[in-house]
Each structure stands twice: as structure tokens, then as C-alpha cells.
Amino acid sequence: xxKILILGGGGMIGxxxxxxxxxxxxxxxxxxxxxxxxxxxxxxxxxxxxxxIADPAISQKLAAAQPDIVxxxxxxxxxxxxxxxxxxxxxxxxxxxxxxxxLKDQHDATNGRYCPRxxxxxxxxxxxxxxxxxxxxxxxxxxxxxYGAQKAACELMLSDYSRKGFVDGISLRLPTxxxxxxxxxxxxxxxxxxxIREPLNGHEAILPVQDTVRHWHASPRSAAGxxxxxxxxxxxxxxxxxxxxxxxxxxxVAEQIEALRRAAGQGAVDLIKHQPDDAIESMxxxxxxxxxxxxxxxxxxxxxxxxxxxxxxxxxxDLDR
Amino acid sequence: xxKILILGGGGMIGxxxxxxxxxxxxxxxxxxxxxxxxxxxxxxxxxxxxxxIADPAISQKLAAAQPDIVxxxxxxxxxxxxxxxxxxxxxxxxxxxxxxxxLKDQHDATNGRYCPRxxxxxxxxxxxxxxxxxxxxxxxxxxxxxYGAQKAACELMLSDYSRKGFVDGISLRLPTxxxxxxxxxxxxxxxxxxxIREPLNGHEAILPVQDTVRHWHASPRSAAGxxxxxxxxxxxxxxxxxxxxxxxxxxxVAEQIEALRRAAGQGAVDLIKHQPDDAIESMxxxxxxxxxxxxxxxxxxxxxxxxxxxxxxxxxxDLDR
Numbered sequence: 001x002x003k004i005l006i007l008g009g010g011g012m013i014g015x016x017x018x019x020x021x022x023x024x025x026x027x028x029x030x031x032x033x034x035x036x037x038x039x040x041x042x043x044x045x046x047x048x049x050x051x052x053i054a055d056p057a058i059s060q061k062l063a064a065a066q067p068d069i070v071x072x073x074x075x076x077x078x079x080x081x082x083x084x085x086x087x088x089x090x091x092x093x094x095x096x097x098x099x100x101x102x103l104k105d106q107h108d109a110t111n112g113r114y115c116p117r118x119x120x121x122x123x124x125x126x127x128x129x130x131x132x133x134x135x136x137x138x139x140x141x142x143x144x145x146x147y148g149a150q151k152a153a154c155e156l157m158l159s160d161y162s163r164k165g166f167v168d169g170i171s172l173r174l175p176t177x178x179x180x181x182x183x184x185x186x187x188x189x190x191x192x193x194x195x196i197r198e199p200l201n202g203h204e205a206i207l208p209v210q211d212t213v214r215h216w217h218a219s220p221r222s223a224a225g226x227x228x229x230x231x232x233x234x235x236x237x238x239x240x241x242x243x244x245x246x247x248x249x250x251x252x253v254a255e256q257i258e259a260l261r262r263a264a265g266q267g268a269v270d271l272i273k274h275q276p277d278d279a280i281e282s283m284x285x286x287x288x289x290x291x292x293x294x295x296x297x298x299x300x301x302x303x304x305x306x307x308x309x310x311x312x313x314x315x316x317x318d319l320d321r
Numbered sequence: 322x323x324k325i326l327i328l329g330g331g332g333m334i335g336x337x338x339x340x341x342x343x344x345x346x347x348x349x350x351x352x353x354x355x356x357x358x359x360x361x362x363x364x365x366x367x368x369x370x371x372x373x374i375a376d377p378a379i380s381q382k383l384a385a386a387q388p389d390i391v392x393x394x395x396x397x398x399x400x401x402x403x404x405x406x407x408x409x410x411x412x413x414x415x416x417x418x419x420x421x422x423x424l425k426d427q428h429d430a431t432n433g434r435y436c437p438r439x440x441x442x443x444x445x446x447x448x449x450x451x452x453x454x455x456x457x458x459x460x461x462x463x464x465x466x467x468y469g470a471q472k473a474a475c476e477l478m479l480s481d482y483s484r485k486g487f488v489d490g491i492s493l494r495l496p497t498x499x500x501x502x503x504x505x506x507x508x509x510x511x512x513x514x515x516x517i518r519e520p521l522n523g524h525e526a527i528l529p530v531q532d533t534v535r536h537w538h539a540s541p542r543s544a545a546g547x548x549x550x551x552x553x554x555x556x557x558x559x560x561x562x563x564x565x566x567x568x569x570x571x572x573x574v575a576e577q578i579e580a581l582r583r584a585a586g587q588g589a590v591d592l593i594k595h596q597p598d599d600a601i602e603s604m605x606x607x608x609x610x611x612x613x614x615x616x617x618x619x620x621x622x623x624x625x626x627x628x629x630x631x632x633x634x635x636x637x638x639d640l641d642r
Binding site: 128156164 | 460
């Protein structure tokens with residue numbers, strides 16, 4: 001029996017992850033608990049605890065149950081972290097500090113027998129330009145957003161607590177997850193999903209940037225796959241470098257639109273309205289465009305090889321017909 | 322009048338820095354305050370405050386004086402951070418967090434008029450192997466010690482608080498500082514200084530590693546120079562990448578010993594006794610050996626170009642005759 005705790009379990013990826021573990025029986029037996037500030041309508045039938053991850057007492061309480069695997073997906077998005085500076089550092093960095101110390105307390109209390117797997121969703125926001133054409137596995141982390149700095153600081157803590165044997169952790173630098181189901185969110189990257197999702201649902205979508213913009217994508221299905229692979233693989237294979245650039249698919253917005261045309265025809269494409277937004281354009285210009293994630297591929301992480309596949313995953317998993 | 326606060330002002334580099342600022346009149350007028358847990362015998366004639374940098378109330382108090390320049394050199398050494406895990410994170414990371422928040426409080430209280438220069442001594446310990454032959458300016462920070470992880474986390478915080486305009490910070494990844502005056506300390510790197518310093522003073526020295534070991538050095542004089550340069554240069558030139566690999570001199574222990582022979586003769590060299598220590602040998606094997614610090618050189622940071630120069634700096638500045 002694996003005791004599994006999903007922090008941020010009410011979010012889109014947390015829900016996909018929980019469903020995947022249940023559906024695919026990733027573990028022979030799994031006792032899953034979700035934790036988040038709020039949960040979507042539509043009960044997964046799993047225990048769900050509401051609370052604020054930034055509260056140290058919450059970490060102590062959650063760690064006291066000694067979960068075998070902790071997925072740490074809880075965070076506020078980059079736009080909010082940029083606007084609410086203190087809140088960003090509290091939620092996105094200090095909560096990792098509290099969590100690791102709480103898990104270490106359990107480790108110490110059991111004379112080291114307790115050592116949970118911790119899978120942390122970091123982000124390609126740990127990188128800042130100028131970039132090479134393809135970002136390699138040895139490229140520096142020099143973030144240009146608070147969100148990126150907070151994720152990078154968490155990676156460092158998780159690596160060191162792991163090196164000392166208190167936990168067994170891995171940080172996954174997720175590509176932009178696309179196509180996100182549901183409504184648009186406040187993230188500046190939201191349009192990458194919107195221009196596909198809205199037309200497939202018969203709605204208009206706003207494209208705020210030039211169609212020459214190149215970006216790095218993976219589907220929600222791949223994200224859930226990254227997480228279960230990270231939870232089950234032998235982390236000794238990381239050889240001490242516990243933060244990983246993940247595979248994804250690099251393409252321009254024009255290529256995204258061509259894939260939409262192949263999937264749903266010109267009528268869908270006609271629903272995309274180009275309304276340039278200088279603020280979004282300049283923010284997106286600072287983001288990574290392409291990677292060469294050799295380590296992650298060698299370690300068995302997989303994602304889509306075309307944007308057609310990414311659209312197909314959305315249609316199969318999320319499109320409401 | 323520049324108000325200058327030197328945290329870690331009782332340490333070897335803090336004392337060298339204060340002396341340099343006074344002697345060379347780096348600033349037209351300087352009001353220097355030293356802060357540390359303890360101070361060496363031999364008063365510099367400067368205000369000196371004793372306290373624990375890990376105490377948040379101390380940061381609030383020191384920030385309330387609104388220093389124009391804060392040198393943050395206070396830290397526990399790598400060996401101690403490795404042995405006393407909680408203490409290491411408290412002193413080496415959380416104290417930066419408290420300091421930055423205290424400085425931001427002053428920034429906020431003055432409606433943003435207060436924005437101090439913060440010069441932080443990071444370390445080449447932010448790097449972990451495997452390394453390229455020469456570590457470039459874009460090589461990842463993947464530390465393999467708690468000390469390195471703590472320094473790297475501080476760099477991230479300082480960069481982000483700077484990007485937001487709360488402080489104007491720079492992180493200097495110091496080479497191993499050699500030849501350290503005074504007594505040997507608990508650092509595993511202590512012998513790099515010991516094998517030069519002890520013979521020059523007529524004492525025996527222990528060499529715990531093979532003389533083929535290569536390492537990256539700069540003198541205490543260069544360290545003080547790095548700090549004053551960082552305090553006075555225009556940090557806009559960093560273009561957002563505020564952590565800097567500094568220049569140094571890469572050589573083997575055999576080359577160090579040859580330079581000692583040239584400076585003080587065979588009699589001095591004969592005082593070095595080779596006593597292999599597997600623990601030190603394996604720790605040193607994991608350290609960076611060489612760098613290609615193009616950015617720092619372009620930004621005007623300078624250090625020695627030979628180990629002879631490094632020995633000369635010790636003889637001129639520190640050797641008791």
C-alpha cells in the first residue's frame with residue numbers, strides 16, 4: 001500500500017494525476033489524499049483536505065501521516081507571483097521549506113526509516129535569456145521572474161535535503177502545459193491553450209502575439225505521465241542532479257494553427273482573432289523557446305512529437321462532445 | 322557620506338575589506354559599521370556590533386540605520402554547514418531572507434527612495450561536478466554541498482529582490498581565497514593556504530592530497546578588490562544576471578609548491594609533509610578546478626595571473642617579519 005499525498009490536488013494537473021493513478025493502477029494499492037485551497041466541482045471520490053500550504057502547521061500535520069510519495073504541485077501562478085511579491089515567496093518558496101522540514105522531522109523521529117519520495121513541479125521559468133537556440137541540460141538557471149526564482153530555490157532545497165537522505169526528491173521543469181482544459185486562467189501563457197481549445201469548442205479565441213512566436217509545449221496527459229514516472233523511477237539514476245528539463249514539443253504559433261486546421265478545418269482557424277497585446281508580447285519574448293532535454297529522454301520521460309498529437313490528447317481526454 | 326555595513330566584519334575578508342576602504346578612501350567619506358558574532362584582537366577603530374545574523378530582529382535593527390552599502394559576508398563554513406544541517410540553512414540562507422525583507426521594509430517605508438547596494442559573497446561551491454575543463458559563465462549551478470545550495474538560494478533571492486528594485490544586489494562567486502593569514506581553519510580547503518603560509522613562517526605544513534590536484538585561487542587582496550569593485554560599479558552592466566564567476570588563477574598543488582620554492586627556497590619546500598587523507602582527497606576531487614570568467618573580466622574584476630603573485634601578496638600584506 002502506497003500512501004500518496006498530492007499537494008495542489010485540486011488543480012488541473014493534480015486532478016489529472018490522481019485520475020491517472022486510479023485508472024492505470026500505477027501502484028498495486030494506492031491510498032491517495034488530495035490537498036488544496038479549493039477543489040473543482042465533480043468529486044473524484046478521494047479524500048480531500050482543504051488548507052493553506054503556506055501555513056507551517058499544515059505541513060507538520062500532512063507530514064505526520066508519513067506519506068510514501070508527496071507530489072508538490074501547489075503554487076501560485078507566475079502572473080500573481082509577480083504582482084503579489086510577498087505572497088509569491090511565501091507560497092512558492094517558504095512552503096517548500098516548511099514541507100521539507102516537516103518531512104525531515106518525521107525522518108528524524110523514525111531514526112531515518114521514513115524517507116518519502118518528493119516529486120516537485122518546477123518550471124522552465126527557472127531560465128532567463130539570453131538563450132541558446134536549444135537550452136541544454138547544463139544551461140544556467142537565471143530566472144527573470146519571481147515565480148522562476150522561487151521554483152529554482154525550491155529545487156536547491158529539495159536537492160540538498162535529498163542528498164542528505166531526509167527525502168528522495170526530484171524537480172521536474174515542466175514545459176508549458178497545452179491544451180489546458182476548462183476556462184482560460186490568469187497566466188500570460190493562457191493563450192497557447194486558448195487558441196486551440198476555444199475554436200474546438202466553437203468559440204472565438206484571442207491571439208495576443210505574432211504567429212512567429214516559438215514556445216515549448218507538452219500536454220496535460222504528458223504532465224501526468226512525467227509525474228508518475230518520477231514517482232516510480234530509481235532516482236539514483238539522477239546522479240545527484242535532481243532538477244530535470246523535460247521533453248516537450250517546440251513549435252511556432254503558426255504551426256499550432258496549422259495543426260488546428262488539420263484537426264478541425266478552416267472554420268476553427270477562422271475563430272482565432274489576432275489582437276496584439278504589447279505586454280504579453282514582451283513577456284512571451286523572454287520565455288524559452290526550445291530545449292535539448294537529453295537527460296530526461298535517457299531517463300525514460302516521454303511527451304508528444306508533434307502539435308497534432310497534443311491536440312489529439314486534448315480531443316481524446318477533455319473535449320466535451 | 323556613504324553608510325557602509327559589513328556583515329561578517331569580524332572575519333578575515335571583512336577585516337581586509339574595511340582596512341582597504343579606510344586606507345584607499347574608496348568612498349570620499351565612509352561611515353563603516355562592522356557586524357559579527359565576534360571580532361579579532363586588534364581594533365580597527367571602527368564601530369563594531371556583536372550579534373547573530375540568523376536572528377530576524379537583528380536584520381530589522383541593522384536595516385533601520387539605512388546603510389547605503391551592505392556587504393553580506395556572514396556565513397558558516399562549508400564543513401560546519403555539512404555537519405550542522407539546520408544551523409547551516411538558518412545562518413546561510415534564512416539570514417539572507419530576513420536581511421532582504423528588512424531592507425525591503427525600509428524601501429517600502431521611504432516610498433522606494435531607499436534602495437541599498439547589497440554585495441554578497443557567494444562561492445564556487447554553487448557548482449557541482451561533472452565539470453567541463455573550464456567552467457563557463459553559463460554553466461549550471463548544481464551544488465553538491467549544503468553550503469553551496471545555501472549560497473545558490475541566496476543568489477536567487479538577491480537577484481529577484483534586485484530585479485524588483487527593492488535593493489541593488491550582486492553575488493560574487495569567490496574562488497578559494499589563498500594565502501589566508503593566521504591559523505588554519507576547519508575548512509577542508511585550509512591546506513591550500515597552509516602549505517604556503519606555514520613554511521614561510523618556518524613551520525611544518527601537512528599536505529593531505531596528491532600534488533596533481535588542481536584548484537582555483539585568488540588572494541585576500543583580490544577578494545577585497547572584488548568587493549569594492551562590486552560596491553562601486555554600475556550594476557545595470559550585469560543585464561539581469563547578478564551572480565558572477567570571478568577571475569582567479571588555476572594551478573596544481575605542484576605548481577603552488579614550485580612558486581613557494583622560487584619565493585623562499587628548498588628549505589621552505591622541505592617543511593611540507595605529505596600525509597594523504599582520503600576524506601579530504603575525495604572532497605577536493607569534487608571541487609571546481611578551472612573557470613573561464615569572461616563576464617567578470619569584461620566588467621573590470623581583476624586577480625592574480627600567477628601563483629607567484631599570490632604568494633607575493635601574502636608576503637607584502639600579511640607575513641610577520
